[in-house]
Amino acid sequence: MAEAEGVAARRTALDALARIDDDGAYANLVLSSVLERGGPGGASLSAQDRGFVTDLVYGSVRMQRACDFLVDRFLTSDPPPPARRALRLGAYQLAFRDDLPSYAVVSATVSAAPKRFRGLVNAVLRKVAGAPVEFPDDATRLSYPDWIFERLVADLGHDDALAALETMDRPPAVHRRDDGYVQDRASQWVAELVGAWAGDLVADLCAAPGGKATAMAASGATVVAADLNPGRVGLVAANAASVSSPALFPIVADATAPPLRRGVFDAVLLDAPCSGLGVLRRRADARWRIDRDAPERLGALAKRMAEAAVGLVRPGGVLVFSVCTLTAAESIAVDEHLAALHPQLVALEAPTGPWRPWGRGAILLPQAADTDGMCLYRYRLE
Numbered sequence: 359m360a361e362a363e364g365v366a367a368r369r370t371a372l373d374a375l376a377r378i379d380d381d382g383a384y385a386n387l388v389l390s391s392v393l394e395r396g397g398p399g400g401a402s403l404s405a406q407d408r409g410f411v412t413d414l415v416y417g418s419v420r421m422q423r424a425c426d427f428l429v430d431r432f433l434t435s436d437p438p439p440p441a442r443r444a445l446r447l448g449a450y451q452l453a454f455r456d457d458l459p460s461y462a463v464v465s466a467t468v469s470a471a472p473k474r475f476r477g478l479v480n481a482v483l484r485k486v487a488g489a490p491v492e493f494p495d496d497a498t499r500l501s502y503p504d505w506i507f508e509r510l511v512a513d514l515g516h517d518d519a520l521a522a523l524e525t526m527d528r529p530p531a532v533h534r535r536d537d538g539y540v541q542d543r544a545s546q547w548v549a550e551l552v553g554a555w556a557g558d559l560v561a562d563l564c565a566a567p568g569g570k571a572t573a574m575a576a577s578g579a580t581v582v583a584a585d586l587n588p589g590r591v592g593l594v595a596a597n598a599a600s601v602s603s604p605a606l607f608p609i610v611a612d613a614t615a616p617p618l619r620r621g622v623f624d625a626v627l628l629d630a631p632c633s634g635l636g637v638l639r640r641r642a643d644a645r646w647r648i649d650r651d652a653p654e655r656l657g658a659l660a661k662r663m664a665e666a667a668v669g670l671v672r673p674g675g676v677l678v679f680s681v682c683t684l685t686a687a688e689s690i691a692v693d694e695h696l697a698a699l700h701p702q703l704v705a706l707e708a709p710t711g712p713w714r715p716w717g718r719g720a721i722l723l724p725q726a727a728d729t730d731g732m733c734l735y736r737y738r739l740e
Contacts, residue, residue, distance in 0.1 A: 364462070367407045368447060368470035370396075371414035375443045378419060378643060385419050385643040413529070416642040418443075418450045420527060424501040425449035427493060432485045441478055444471035448483040453491065460487040496520060500527055505650040506635065513686045518723060522684060522731060525724040526639040537576065537601040541569040542640070544682070544722055544729035548629065549573035551709055551736065552678045554581075558624040561670055563613040563663065566590035568597035568606075570629060575603040579625075582618065584611035613663040620669045625676045628667045630660035632681040632688045636724065636731025653687040660688060661695045668700050671739045677703065679719075679735045689733035690717040696737070706736040 374392045377383045389412060396402050403411065418425065425446040437445065448467035451458050464487060468480045493499035497507035500523045510519035533543050549570040554560050556578025562571040565583035571594060575581045583598070583606055585591045594608040611617055613628065633652040638645050664679055671677050679696075681688050696703055697718070705718040712727040713720035719735035 364410075364466045365469045367403065367410045368414065368466055370403065370407075370411050371418070371447060372440075372443055372470055374411070374415045375418060375447065376440070378415075379439055379443065385415060386641070389415050413455075414447060414450065416529065417454060418446050419642040420639075420645070421450055421454055421501040422446060422646065423498055423503075424453065424493065427498050428453055428486050428491065429482050431489070432482045437478060438475070440472050441475040444468075444475060444479045445482055448479065449486055452483065452487050463487070496523075500524060502645055503650075506645060506648070509650075509653065510635065510684055514684060514723070518725075521725040522636075522723050525728070526637075526731075528639060530639045530730070531728060535573070537572075539569060539572060539597070539601050541573070542637075542730045543727065544636075544732045545569050546573060547709070547722075548678070548680045548732060548734060549627075551734065552625050552627050553676060554579035554625050559622065561616070561618060561623045561626045561667075563611075563616060563626065563628050563667055564630060565594050565608070568594035568608075570627060571606055572598055572601050572603045574625075574627070575606040576601070578605070580605045581607070583608045584613065584616060584618075586610070586612050614659075614666055616666055616670065618670055621672050623670045623672060623675060625678065626667045626670050627678045627680070628660075628663055629680045629682075630656075630663055630688075630692075632656050632660065632683040633685060635683040635685060636722075636733075637682045639724065640730065653683070653685040657685075657687040657691050660692045664692055664696055665699065668696070668703065668739070673739055675739050676706070677737045677739065679737075681733050682730055683733065684721065684723070684731045689719070689721070689735075693717050693719060693735050696735075702740050703737040704740050706738055708736070709734065 370392055374388045377388045378385055393408050428449040429445040451463040452460055464483045468476050471479045497504050534540050552574055554574040554577045558579040560574050560579045560581045562581055562583045565571040566585040571581050571583035583594050588610050591608045591610050598606040633648050633656055634644055667677055708720035713722050716733055722732040724731045
């Protein structure tokens with residue numbers, strides 16, 4: 359990467375970070391926009407530069423707390439937001455990109471920073487580059503809010519929580535199904551574990567963006583794919599069309615009161631809304647957006663959805679409940695709620711392999727198979 363191109367890539371990254379900070383925009387949407395627009399002045403970015411910008415944006419956002427600690431050691435007051443962004447960008451490269459020489463990082467980041475802050479950025483980043491790093495605690499080192507760190511340690515135990523959080527600090531691997539659809543293996547396994555067969559009638563109550571629904575339809579099942587948000591239902595329809603799923607029927611529906619015939623579905627999948635604490639590697643800014651009350655709030659919503667889902671299953675049919683989080687409040691607590699209200703739901707054998715027992719179901723920790731984190735419960739209606 360030429361020096362001028364490196365500066366252009368860093369300026370593009372700073373533009374994206376400004377929109378995330380100042381406008382509250384989502385990192386993935388902003389990144390798509392800035393990459394499509396190109397570098398400063400509309401100059402096209404090479405494939406290498408696009409990948410570099412992607413890593414700079416996601417990495418700086420993901421490791422924000424750790425980067426702030428690294429630079430705050432050498433600041434006497436909080437810098438203006440444009441300077442803070444440049445300092446974070448430089449600190450991320452110095453601390454978490456072993457392939458970049460320190461002198462090049464400092465030089466290119468200073469050149470990419472707004473002119474009036476270049477002196478500050480240069481002075482601080484030079485100190486960061488030369489100083490040993492001793493983080494005060496694991497939450498700072500791994501760059502998570504204290505409450506997320508403490509919550510997962512309480513639910514998973516210290517060692518498993520630490521390994522999960524470390525795994526979610528790394529970019530996710532890309533997995534492509536045989537039909538070309540990009541989907542994490544954990545989600546693929548959940549769809550497989552529903553056990554949908556040709557001729558089955560299946561309801562997917564929180565289907566967007568449609569990955570699990572299209573996977574089940576590929577087995578020959580007829581899938582009613584519901585979601586509350588009309589725009590997201592449109593996304594389900596588009597994804598179904600992209601992989602040629604003619605037996606998939608998207609509908610707008612509230613999973614707490616689905617407008618579907620009761621007692622007729624061979625299988626019902628409820629992949630419930632959750633805090634997403636198992637997929638933080640995939641959503642760079644999510645750790646800073648989720649509030650500490652989210653697990654209880656969304657766990658309560660999942661209970662209501664699960665109660666409604668039970669009524670759709672035919673006798674002998676299967677209900678599968680899953681969440682892409684790692685908290686007990688959104689998984690074990692929902693299962694215990696169902697067990698108390700619906701003794702006719704018999705828990706099926708939990709999957710093994712990378713999955714671990716988790717109450718009557720199973721949990722898939724991110725570090726177990728380098729996937730998203732998931733919790734899964736399967737039942738048969740007697």
